[in-house]
Structure formats: structure tokens, C-alpha cells
Amino acid sequence: MDKFVIRGGNPLLGTVRISGAKNAALPAMAAALLTEEPVILENIPQVRDIETERKLLVAMGAEVELGYGRAQHRTTINCRNLNTPEASYELVKTMRASTLVLGPLVAKFGRAHVSLPGGCAIGARPIDLHLKGLEKLGAKITQEHGYVEARADRLKGGHIVFDKITVTGTEDLLMAAVLAEGETLIENCAREPEVKDLADLLIKMGAKIEGAGTSTIKVKGVARLRGAKHRIIPDRIEAGTFIIAGAISGGDLMVTNCDPNHLTSLLNKLEEVGVKVTRNGESVRVLSLGGLKASDIVTEEYPGFPTDMQAQYMALVTQADGSSIVTENIFENRFMHAQELVRMGASIKIEGRRAIIRGRTPLSGAAVLASDLRASASLVLAALVAEGETIIDRVYHIDRGYERIEEKFRGVGAEIRRIGELLPRKVHVQAHA
Ligand code: EPZ
Numbered sequence: 001m002d003k004f005v006i007r008g009g010n011p012l013l014g015t016v017r018i019s020g021a022k023n024a025a026l027p028a029m030a031a032a033l034l035t036e037e038p039v040i041l042e043n044i045p046q047v048r049d050i051e052t053e054r055k056l057l058v059a060m061g062a063e064v065e066l067g068y069g070r071a072q073h074r075t076t077i078n079c080r081n082l083n084t085p086e087a088s089y090e091l092v093k094t095m096r097a098s099t100l101v102l103g104p105l106v107a108k109f110g111r112a113h114v115s116l117p118g119g120c121a122i123g124a125r126p127i128d129l130h131l132k133g134l135e136k137l138g139a140k141i142t143q144e145h146g147y148v149e150a151r152a153d154r155l156k157g158g159h160i161v162f163d164k165i166t167v168t169g170t171e172d173l174l175m176a177a178v179l180a181e182g183e184t185l186i187e188n189c190a191r192e193p194e195v196k197d198l199a200d201l202l203i204k205m206g207a208k209i210e211g212a213g214t215s216t217i218k219v220k221g222v223a224r225l226r227g228a229k230h231r232i233i234p235d236r237i238e239a240g241t242f243i244i245a246g247a248i249s250g251g252d253l254m255v256t257n258c259d260p261n262h263l264t265s266l267l268n269k270l271e272e273v274g275v276k277v278t279r280n281g282e283s284v285r286v287l288s289l290g291g292l293k294a295s296d297i298v299t300e301e302y303p304g305f306p307t308d309m310q311a312q313y314m315a316l317v318t319q320a321d322g323s324s325i326v327t328e329n330i331f332e333n334r335f336m337h338a339q340e341l342v343r344m345g346a347s348i349k350i351e352g353r354r355a356i357i358r359g360r361t362p363l364s365g366a367a368v369l370a371s372d373l374r375a376s377a378s379l380v381l382a383a384l385v386a387e388g389e390t391i392i393d394r395v396y397h398i399d400r401g402y403e404r405i406e407e408k409f410r411g412v413g414a415e416i417r418r419i420g421e422l423l424p425r426k427v428h429v430q431a432h433a
Helices: 022-034 049-062 094-109 128-136 167-177 193-206 236-248 266-275 307-317 336-343 373-385 405-410
Strands: 003-007 013-017 041-042 064-068 076-078 110-115 142-144 147-151 159-161 183-187 208-210 217-220 230-233 251-258 276-280 283-287 322-328 347-352 352-361 367-370 389-393 414-420
Touching: 003 251, 003 373, 013 128, 022 041, 022 049, 022 076, 022 094, 022 193, 041 094, 049 076, 094 110, 094 128, 094 147, 094 167, 128 142, 128 147, 128 159, 128 167, 142 208, 147 183, 159 405, 167 183, 167 193, 167 414, 183 276, 193 208, 193 230, 217 352, 236 283, 236 307, 266 276, 266 307, 307 322, 307 336, 307 352, 307 373, 336 367, 336 373, 373 405, 405 414
Parallel strands: 013 251, 041 230, 159 183, 367 389
Antiparallel strands: 003 389, 003 414, 041 076, 064 076, 110 147, 142 147, 183 217, 208 217, 251 283, 276 283, 322 352, 347 352
16 A cells, blocks of 8 residues: 655645546536436546546446546546446445435436445445435335345436435435426535536536525426536635645645635634635635644534545644634544544544644654545645654545645645555575576
């Protein structure tokens, strides 16, 4: 397994360009299942989860071109010959977002056989709300041998009220409703920008959707959808990660090709902490002259402080004077980075859903372990400011959602390199004549 070796102490200076949003690209690729015409998506991030989604679609019989040439970062997906509306455990266990194919498969093919995703490091992460919503639209759901079987001759419009706000649940049901017969009203929807981006693509494909990006979405089902071309929105979590990197390293960083309007809660919080952020058009300039002050956060659904930025923020406030309380309201087990930060010298106490971070504590480089995508990012941020060398193991977690992250960090002055697992050298035993 690859490792990162990072030597701390360099302020990040210069410009870093943000890639397309993984969490917008994944539902958009699933939306291609809803039509027999080609769907072209641009600004696709070159990350492991996108490759997993490509394999998933190809296994169903879709044709997927995926190119990352300088100009491209584009995929063309054609599902006209799709013949196997199934998502195997082998693939789903590596990426729970595979369940995003449920809604489109039932809507378009009347059947979906999808492995239950199982839990993951940060929590149980059930999909009960996805399934309840599909039943509301007339799907017959059975579960056996770890798989969900969903069937419907044709989905019928219905009224769905989510018990809890769920991002991929909203996306799954939106994609089911666009081909259902009649009208669907979905309430208590997720308002994340990635939901709105999916709806923008579906509308280009001919869907009739109102209210995406708000808590209430209205859909008028149509008989069929056409192909479309769509540019995926920038990754707000990657942008937020680099903005905190600029802050924690005491640097002066220009983060470009992002949408500051998707980062309001984070940027406001960073200003409270004492970081200078300047929003303009499609970039954010972050300037940190030290003297950070502690400040509390509570993670909430969008537009609140994003749970996907919690770990990165925790790393930052280890360098802020005073105690910060981080409350994680979305997932039940999303503090695994805390113990690794403690090993680097941080002072963090966990009490249920709250973590109390007492700063400012100097950090020292150490050998640490990545546990999930955003926890890994948090360890990289801590390593940037730690004295000496940090070795982060299992960085495949970070490769799931960050494109060429070590190149991007090196490009703005970080001392970071990737070391692959040294393959055991073949021992040549000379046969003695
Ligand atoms: C999406 O996951 C993101 N993934 C996650 O990003 C993100 O952390 C999460 O939303 C919250 O913002 C993608 O978009 C691919 P949820 P999702 O359904 O949709 C509970 C990353 O780092 N719930 O909004 O799976 C659930 O357990 C990833 O890129 C149910 O109880 O999250 C959680 O407590 C990590 N039943 C809460 O709702 C359900 O049927 C929110 O989960 C569905 C969810």
C-alpha cells in the first residue's frame, strides 16, 4: 500500500487548481442509465471512485469512455446495450455510492439487483430511506443474501417525505421519479450543490424538475430522456481542504476553479478563527499570519458546516489558541483521525459526538494511519505544520477522492512524496551445478 512522506514547516504559496466534484460526478454517471443516448460529462476528477463507477456501469453492459487528457477529464457513457441491471458486492463493497444506480435502474429497466453497501469506517450508513422512497413510487423491494431486489412495471409518482436528510437518497429518488408516471413531490430533501448539479443534468436530458437545491423538489415524470452534455461543478470539499492547508501552513494560497458560494459556512468560520479569506469569482485567496483563535463547529446538512470538512477543521484548530468544540451530528463514528492527531502531539478529548481540541499544541511528525477519505486529508494537513517527517500509511483512502493530491501540494511548496509498497525483491537462488 502506498504511503505519503511529508516534511512539515513550509508555508504553502502560489496557486492550486481544484478538480471536478467526485460527489457530483458519481450521481451524474448513474443518470446516464436513464437514456439510450450518449451522456457526456466534463470536469470529471481522476480519482479511484470514478474508476469504480466506470467498472460498475461496464459490468451492466454500458459503454464508458473515460479520458483524462489535458483538455479532457471527460467521460462519454452510452447505455443503449445495457443488459444486466445489477451491481455486485465485489464493486459495491469498495464504494457505497454504487447504490446510486438503484433509482435509475428501476425507473428505466423495471428491475435492479444491487448489493447492500454494508457499513463503512465512519458509520452504519443504511439505505433504508432510499428503499422506503422507492416503495412509495410503487417498487416492490425484497432483500436476500445481502442484495436488494427492486422491481416495478413502471414507477408511479408519489409523495415522499424523508425521515432524515440524505444526499444520495435524494439523488436516487430524483433519478427514479423523472421517468415515473405522473407527479412526485419529495420533501425534506438534501440541499447540497451536488443535488442541484444532478438536477441540472437531468433537466438538460429532458426531465421536468422544480426546486432542486431546496428542501422540496417537484418532478413531473416523462416517457423518455435524451442524451446531454454537462460540466460537473468544482469539488467544494477539495477546495475547502486546500483552503485549510493554506491556513494551517501560514501560507498565502490562491485556490482557483472553485465556487466560493458553495463554501460560505467554512469561509465564515475560518474568518472567525482569524484566517484572511478573499472570495472572487471562481477562486478564494487564503492568507494566514498565525494567531489563530479557537472556535466551535457543529456539522450539519448543507448549507451548514459540512461533515466532510470536520476532520480537516479539527487539524486546523490544534493550532488555534484556546479550546474548540467539534460536534459531529451526521455520522456516528467520524473521529478516527483524532487519535492519530493526538499521536502527533494534539490535545483532543472525545465525549460522544463531541471532540474538545485544546490548542495551540506544536505537532511533531510521526508514522500515522489513514482510516477514511477525509481523515486522511486531516493527517496530511497536520503533517504540513508538524516538526519533522510524517509517514501516512494506506493513502489509497485519499486517492478515492483527491486527484493527484501530492502533485498539487508539491506545486505550492509542500515537501511531500509518495512511496509505493517496495515489492519484495525476488531472491535468486543460484542452483549449484
Ligand atoms: C453523501 O453520503 C456523501 N457521499 C458523503 O461524502 C457525505 O459525507 C454525506 O453525503 C453527508 O454529506 C456522496 O455524495 C457519494 P447521507 P450519503 O445519506 O448520501 C443516514 C465523502 O467524503 N441515512 O446524506 O451516503 C446516514 O447514516 C463522502 O465524499 C440513513 O439513516 O450520506 C447518515 O447518518 C463520505 N438512511 C445521514 O443519514 C438512509 O437511507 C446522512 O447520510 C440514508 C442515510
